[in-house]
Amino acid sequence: MTEHTPQQQTASAPQKTVLLVTAHPEPRSLTSALSAFAADHLRAAGHRVEVSDLYAMKWHASLDADDFPDRAPDERLDVLAAQGEATRAGRLSADIAAEQEKLRRADAVVLQFPMWWFSVPAILKGWIDRVLTFEFAHGPAVPPPYSEGALAGRRGLLAVTAGARESAFTDRGAHGPLADLLFPVQHGVFWFTGIAPLEPFAVYGSPGVTPERFAELTEEYGRRLDGLFTDEPVPFRRLDGGDYGRDMRLLPGVEEPGTDGLALHVGPRG
Amino acid sequence: MTEHTPQQQTASAPQKTVLLVTAHPEPRSLTSALSAFAADHLRAAGHRVEVSDLYAMKWHASLDADDFPDRAPDERLDVLAAQGEATRAGRLSADIAAEQEKLRRADAVVLQFPMWWFSVPAILKGWIDRVLTFEFAHGPAVPPPYSEGALAGRRGLLAVTAGARESAFTDRGAHGPLADLLFPVQHGVFWFTGIAPLEPFAVYGSPGVTPERFAELTEEYGRRLDGLFTDEPVPFRRLDGGDYGRDMRLLPGVEEPGTDGLALHVGPRG
Numbered sequence: 001m002t003e004h005t006p007q008q009q010t011a012s013a014p015q016k017t018v019l020l021v022t023a024h025p026e027p028r029s030l031t032s033a034l035s036a037f038a039a040d041h042l043r044a045a046g047h048r049v050e051v052s053d054l055y056a057m058k059w060h061a062s063l064d065a066d067d068f069p070d071r072a073p074d075e076r077l078d079v080l081a082a083q084g085e086a087t088r089a090g091r092l093s094a095d096i097a098a099e100q101e102k103l104r105r106a107d108a109v110v111l112q113f114p115m116w117w118f119s120v121p122a123i124l125k126g127w128i129d130r131v132l133t134f135e136f137a138h139g140p141a142v143p144p145p146y147s148e149g150a151l152a153g154r155r156g157l158l159a160v161t162a163g164a165r166e167s168a169f170t171d172r173g174a175h176g177p178l179a180d181l182l183f184p185v186q187h188g189v190f191w192f193t194g195i196a197p198l199e200p201f202a203v204y205g206s207p208g209v210t211p212e213r214f215a216e217l218t219e220e221y222g223r224r225l226d227g228l229f230t231d232e233p234v235p236f237r238r239l240d241g242g243d244y245g246r247d248m249r250l251l252p253g254v255e256e257p258g259t260d261g262l263a264l265h266v267g268p269r270g
Numbered sequence: 271m272t273e274h275t276p277q278q279q280t281a282s283a284p285q286k287t288v289l290l291v292t293a294h295p296e297p298r299s300l301t302s303a304l305s306a307f308a309a310d311h312l313r314a315a316g317h318r319v320e321v322s323d324l325y326a327m328k329w330h331a332s333l334d335a336d337d338f339p340d341r342a343p344d345e346r347l348d349v350l351a352a353q354g355e356a357t358r359a360g361r362l363s364a365d366i367a368a369e370q371e372k373l374r375r376a377d378a379v380v381l382q383f384p385m386w387w388f389s390v391p392a393i394l395k396g397w398i399d400r401v402l403t404f405e406f407a408h409g410p411a412v413p414p415p416y417s418e419g420a421l422a423g424r425r426g427l428l429a430v431t432a433g434a435r436e437s438a439f440t441d442r443g444a445h446g447p448l449a450d451l452l453f454p455v456q457h458g459v460f461w462f463t464g465i466a467p468l469e470p471f472a473v474y475g476s477p478g479v480t481p482e483r484f485a486e487l488t489e490e491y492g493r494r495l496d497g498l499f500t501d502e503p504v505p506f507r508r509l510d511g512g513d514y515g516r517d518m519r520l521l522p523g524v525e526e527p528g529t530d531g532l533a534l535h536v537g538p539r540g
Contacts, residue, residue, distance in 0.1 A: 025334045026347040061331035062393040063386075064295040077296035079384075080433070080477070114349075116333075118458035119389060122399050123332040126392030146444060163350070168518035174416060174509055175518070176453055176532050184451055188388035207350070239444055248438035248445070261531020262446050 016229060017048040019106035023113040023124040025055045030161055030206055030214075035112045037218045038159065041225050050102050054123045060095065061126025067093050083133035088141070092133065099131040108155040108228050109195060111185070114206065115162040118181050128189055137193045146187075146239035149194015155228060156190035156197045158182055159221070161206040169204065178202055183262045187236055196233035198224070235267045243267070286499060287318040289376035293383040293394040295325045300431055300476055300484075305382045307488045308429065311495050320372050324393045330365065331396025337363050353403035358411070362403065369401040378425040378498050379465060381455070384476065385432040388451050398459055407463045416457075416509035419464015425498060426460035428452055428470040429491065436474040448472055453532045457506055466503035468494070505537045513537070 020039055024031035039049045052059075060066075065077050068086045086092045092100070103109065113124050120128075135141050142150035160182070162169065169178040179186070182200055190197040201224045203209070203217055224231075237243045243254045255264045290309055294301035309319045322329075330336075335347050338356045356362045362370070373379065383394050390398070405411050412420035430452070432439065439448040449456070452470055460467040471494045473479070473487055494501075507513045513524045525534045 025332070025349075028346050055332070055334065059332075061396060062295070062325070062329075063391065064325065076298050079295075117395070117398050117402070118454035119395065121333065122392045122396030125387070125389065125395045126331060129386050129392050132387070165518070170519060172520040172534060173518055174514055174520070174535070175458065176535070180450060180532055181454055181458075183446055184388035184454075188445065188451070244444055248435070248443055249440060250442040250444070261533075262450055263531075264442065265444070265446070 015046045015048075016107040017050065017105050018042050018108045018110060018228070019050050019052065019102045020110045020112060021052045021054065021124065021127060023054045023111075023121045023127075027056075029114075030203070030209055031112055031114050033214065034159060034161070034203070034217070034221060037221060038110060038112065038225055041218075041222050042228075045226065050106070052099060052102065052127070054127060057095075059123055059127060060130075061123045063126070063129045067096060067130055069093055080134045080139075084135040084139060087133045087135040096130050096133070099127065100133075100136055103131070103151065103154075106154060108157065109190075110157045110159055110225075110228075112159040113161075115160050115181075118175060120185065128185075132189065132193060143194060144240065145192045145194075146236070147194070147241070149192065152194030154195045155233065156186075156195040157224065157228060158185060158197070158200040159202075159224075160200055161203040163206050164204065166202075166204040169202075180262050186234065187262075187265060191234075191236045197236070198228070198231055198233055232270060235269055237265055237267045241267075285316045285318075286377040287320065287375050288312050288378045288380060288498070289320050289322065289372045290380045290382060291322045291324065291394065291397060293324045293381075293391045293397075297326075299384075300473070300479055301382055301384050303484065304429060304431070304473070304487070304491065307491060308380060308382065308495055311488075311492050312498075315496065320376070322369060322372065322397070324397060327365075329393055329397060330400075331393045333396070333399045337366060337400055339363055350404045350409075354405040354409060357403045357405040366400050366403070369397065370403075370406055373401070373421065373424075376424060378427065379460075380427045380429055380495075380498075382429040383431075385430050385451075388445060390455065398455075402459065402463060413464060414510065415462045415464075416506070417464070417511070419462065422464035424465045425503065426456075426465040426467045427494065427498060428455060428467070429472075429494075430470055431473040431476040433476050434474065436472075439472075439474065450532050456504065457532075457535060461504075461506045467506070468498070468501055468503055502540060505539055507535055507537045511537075 020035060022035040039051055042049045065071060068082045070091045071082060113120050137150050138145055167173055168175045171177050186197045201221055243250060245251055250264055256268060292305040309321055312319045335341060338352045340361045341352060383390050407420050408415055437443055438445045441447050456467045471491055513520060515521055520534055526538060
């Protein structure tokens, strides 16, 4: 564990701001316990933590016309156009605007969730769909994707619990490698918007977590949270870094030796 | 195009039942137009079509305690346990029970959606999360995953529209190959539950679809729908077929020559 000096722990000015988004319907769940641990641990290290507990907030999951209060009721809903217009005008619904403010303030984003059907729960997908609007998180008016990105300067950590055993999520595991299953979020959400993604923190065999195992897990999670601003992010390639052609395909021979599949989009480490 | 005989088109007993689940907030969207085309085309071919238009149904996306009306209000919500108990007792909320009935009646499932953040919209993820309950779609009381499966005998087709160009979704495309991005649904939802997944039907460059392009797209989509019960599904490997070890990892040397990444889980074709 990283040592924290009393100065760090009691500093009146917080070191960094972390947005923790958590998604489980049961306040006594493993997800909720890990979220509470993360918030406490980060605060003890002197950080400012904002928590978006999506179920507690009764977060509306489905993007719809109510996201755009200024829109005429009979107007055809073009999602990107409506998002862009409302974002530029500062006229998104209040729940979306509040989350965007949290993201603006954040130096890091932690998404804490149970893996449901090899992906994020619907309520968390709905946070992604609705909050990361066109012209806020991507679009011609903000820095380009997979490069600097609209939310550049921030770090992202996925903290996920899965019911199955770890071997099933390895390189030859039947469910697919965890990195591949999470690629749409790690690369397609975090890195697309410029958030530098860390290796996910994953808990396997989640239904069988005993108090002893929970203590081990939080020790490991604590180390990962201690490294939130210092660990090396996954070095996904920049779209403007010369590795991709104008057709957005990776140029021949650019890949790291021995890589294949989605790992082609990871550049040299360290 | 497949030719349909008058007998087929006017048969009093429908040939097959298709469940079409569609997810877009705008009834005048490309997604909605493609859904309407698919329903008409399948009906013209003599099939019975049930449509779950999730936005029109105001489908509740977030799995929560209301899914289980018999549960005591202060009871800790263990999602799998609650799903299993309510499924066995026939006491799931009415909206979930209705969708499960549609799935029981269906010979094929078509999911029509826009790709949002490299995945399904939250409302469709919420259909997956809530409808495919433990002991209905998976669990010890039903046939095992990635094999016969709880919903075996059915076919699955993803019909997806994406804003970006096709090259960005190819083997070396910056967004990742379409098959990899959709793997959590194709393999993790369809094949996990025994539904035989066809190759997805994908529309790229969705914001620029002209009437001429739409006519081309529906011609292609029509051919895919004509093959819904005859095209060869993606031959994902069976977990009980001798390809995986007891640790659920693919055995060494089993893979098809030249395959890597998530394609390891696809067996020999044709």
